[in-house]
Amino acid sequence: MAATLVQFPGTMASSAKRRAVGLGENPEESGNSSDENTEDDADSGEEDSDDSEEEINEEVIVDFEAHTISDNDFNGIKKLLQQLFLKAHVNTSEMTDIIIQQNHVGSVIRQAEVPEDSDDDSDPDEVFGFISMLNLTERKGVQCVEEVKELIMEQCEKNCPHSMTEQLEQILQDTSKPVGLLLSERFINVPPQIALPLHKQLQEEMAEAQRTNKPSGRCHYCLMISKTCKEATKSIPARGGAPKEELMFVNAEEEFFYEQATMKFNYSVQEEADSCLSGRWSFDDVPMKPFRTVMLIPADRMPAIMDKLKEYLTM
Numbered sequence: 001m002a003a004t005l006v007q008f009p010g011t012m013a014s015s016a017k018r019r020a021v022g023l024g025e026n027p028e029e030s031g032n033s034s035d036e037n038t039e040d041d042a043d044s045g046e047e048d049s050d051d052s053e054e055e056i057n058e059e060v061i062v063d064f065e066a067h068t069i070s071d072n073d074f075n076g077i078k079k080l081l082q083q084l085f086l087k088a089h090v091n092t093s094e095m096t097d098i099i100i101q102q103n104h105v106g107s108v109i110r111q112a113e114v115p116e117d118s119d120d121d122s123d124p125d126e127v128f129g130f131i132s133m134l135n136l137t138e139r140k141g142v143q144c145v146e147e148v149k150e151l152i153m154e155q156c157e158k159n160c161p162h163s164m165t166e167q168l169e170q171i172l173q174d175t176s177k178p179v180g181l182l183l184s185e186r187f188i189n190v191p192p193q194i195a196l197p198l199h200k201q202l203q204e205e206m207a208e209a210q211r212t213n214k215p216s217g218r219c220h221y222c223l224m225i226s227k228t229c230k231e232a233t234k235s236i237p238a239r240g241g242a243p244k245e246e247l248m249f250v251n252a253e254e255e256f257f258y259e260q261a262t263m264k265f266n267y268s269v270q271e272e273a274d275s276c277l278s279g280r281w282s283f284d285d286v287p288m289k290p291f292r293t294v295m296l297i298p299a300d301r302m303p304a305i306m307d308k309l310k311e312y313l314t315m
Contacts, residue, residue, distance in 0.1 A: 063112035069103040076127025080185035086272040091144040099132045105205040106132030129186025131198045135216040137178035155267040180219035195253040196309045224295045226254045229288035256308040261295035
């Protein structure tokens with residue numbers, strides 16, 4: 001039975017916007033959503049447009065809860081993984097199965113229980129986000145794990161100096177220092193305040209898994225693939241190098257992981273992204289180019305990151 005771990009309030013967009021973000025619909029096309037209230041046929045197109053815009057921009061107060069991952073979360077987790085990997089050759093179905101099987105680590109975010117007399121027609125099992133750790137070293141040979149490593153190494157070779165590529169390859173092959181893939185995905189309009197309790201809970205679960213010799217308990221490094229973007233009008237470094245100031249994180253808290261990373265690089269997903277599938281498609285109406293930022297963080301730096309998260313989210 002799913003156990004509630006933490007509850008927290010947040011501001012959420014209307015259901016039309018939720019789907020546009022979560023399922024990768026083009027926000028410019030979402031005006032035809034079935035959630036729109038259709039007036040009579042005499043209404044003008046301009047009025048329809050205004051109604052659509054009003055609905056998409058509507059904000060509602062939603063309480064979220066973190067639950068133990070269960071079989072019912074398969075579709076929701078897979079969609080969020082597809083949002084991260086886009087068209088990369090990664091078996092997200094297999095990865096979702098592993099995340100569900102090892103549910104002693106990780107959580108899913110759902111809307112808190114809605115009273116029966118509420119007019120909210122949201123799906124109570126809808127997944128708004130999840131967090132988990134997939135140990136790449138323990139799962140060596142598993143198809144989706146090998147595909148993730150191939151993806152990272154391929155992009156590292158394209159975007160980084162040869163010395164960095166060799167170093168990363170050695171780290172991924174060193175079985176004495178396990179590498180865990182830290183997965184923390186959510187709809188982009190879910191508030192960042194959920195990050196701190198989720199990450200703290202995950203760290204506690206991993207410590208318990210290590211104590212009881214369960215999968216994903218021992219990780220010497222945490223590897224993250226973060227959704228980022230840069231202004232479309234700014235120049236992009238041709239090969240490796242430190243990212244410029246315009247690098248923006250779709251999940252804002254992941255900037256603190258970036259600061260503690262000992263190895264990091266970006267790669268473009270412009271050709272793979274379909275509208276908002278890449279995440280946030282604009283910041284303050286500034287057109288953005290979607291990237292993925294790979295970060296390797298020593299596990300012993302996680303306490304410092306948690307301290308930064310606490311300071312940032314309680315300001």
